[in-house]
Amino acid sequence: MSAPELIRIVSRDSPMALAQVERVRAELGALHPGIATEVIPVKTTGDRWMGALSQVEGKGAFTKEVDAALLAGDADLAVHCVKDIPGDRPLPAGTTFAAFLARDDVRDALIHPGGLTLDELPAGTRIGTSSVRRIAQLAASHPQLQCVPMRGNANRRMEKLAAGEADALLLAVSGLERIGRTDVITQILSADEMCPPVGAGVLALQCREDDTQTIDAVSGLGHPQTFQETTAERMLLHVLQGHCNSPIAGYAKTDRRGELSLRACVFTPDGKTVLNAHEWAGPLTPETLGTSVAVALLRQGARELIDGIAH
Ligand SMILES: NCc1[nH]cc(CCC(=O)O)c1CC(=O)O
Structure with missing residues (x-):
């Protein structure tokens, strides 16, 4: 199959999303210098709507218009x-993942203009985040802090912080790296302090499943270890069938010996109940590992917990 002359790349139009596209173009250019690329930015429902995501299409709000342009x-x-791709339903029919790029930092960071760490923040400090995963974990670890709703892309959240809408923010380190703003980070939270979301720090390349020319051209950008980790995490999310208000964290990691493990947690929104499971893959495939950890959480009552949250 001959390589395509041009690949048109569609993405959200936020600064972070466009930086992600530039990474893809750079990696593709290094692998296939002969292929030209063109960027097609689109605004998604998730970018326009600043209310709760559960009031629009929930988790698909950041991907729907992008997938529609592809299809x-x-x-x-x-x-x-x-992280933005729904895990409780299949990918849009007719599309497929062609590659997952090498994973970036999975951790969350605190941004506090006064330079304090989470432990040092005074009671009542307002943390701007609408992430149910961050809210639940913060309620469990730092109940004296208060979360206030905060949506919008990372640049806009920093503007809102500067305008006094919150006293501090929690944002992904990888996102801040992509927009060149790691300077605002005052503390990086370890994955043990704040368990990352499924798919943290991973970029997916999605194609039409019948477009073998593009799939063949971009599949060389895939990173095998990231593929294994992401596959285990997404299977976990699929089996748990979480909804857009489910506080779920899941983090698969490959250690120095190449051994894959998966940790996952399901929380109540108030952080008072924390279900926790961790397993090593051993001989299991990543899919089976994800299923096994999900089953361990279901045995602890994850179904009742997830279904008990309004959405
Ligand atoms: N919800 C928006 C979003 N989607 C992915 C990232 C970060 C980058 C990543 O984890 O791939 C962010 C920003 C954030 O949570 O701070």
Whole structure:
């Protein structure tokens, strides 16, 4: 199969999303210098709507319009944060993952203009985040702090912080790296203090499943270890069937010996109940590891907990 002359790349139009596309273009350019690329930015429902995501299409709000452009043939390749791709339903029919790029930092960071750490923040400090995963974990570890709703892309959240809408923010380290703003970080939270979300720090390349020309051209950008980790995490999310208000964390990690393990937690929104499971893959495939950890959480009552949260 001959390589395509041009690959049209569709993505959200936030500064972070466009930086992600530039990474893809750079990696693709190094692998296939002969392929030209064109960027097609689109605004998604998730970018326009500043209320609760559960009031729009929930988790699909950041991917719907991008996937529609891919399926309509207006673009050949979609770049998504895996974290933003719904895990409780299959990918849109007719599309497939062609590659997962090497994983970036999975951790969350605190941004506090006064330079304090989480432990040092005075009671009542307002943390701007609408993430149910961050809210639940913070309620469990730092109940004296108060979360206030905060949506919008990372640059806009920093503007809102400067305008006094919150006293501090929690944002992904990888996102801040992509927009060149690691300077605002005052503390990086370890994955043990704040368990990352499924797909943290991973970019997915999605194609039409019949477009073997583009799939073949971009599949060389895939990172095998990231593929294994992401596959285990997404299977966990699929089996748990979480909804857009489910506080779920899941983090698969490959150690120095190459051994894959998966930790996952399901919380109540108030952080008072924390279900926790951790397993090593051993001979299991990543899919089976994800299923096994999900089953361990279901045995602890995850179904009742997830279904008990309004959405
Ligand atoms: N919810 C938006 C979003 N989607 C992916 C990232 C970060 C980058 C990543 O984890 O791939 C962010 C920003 C954030 O949570 O701070």
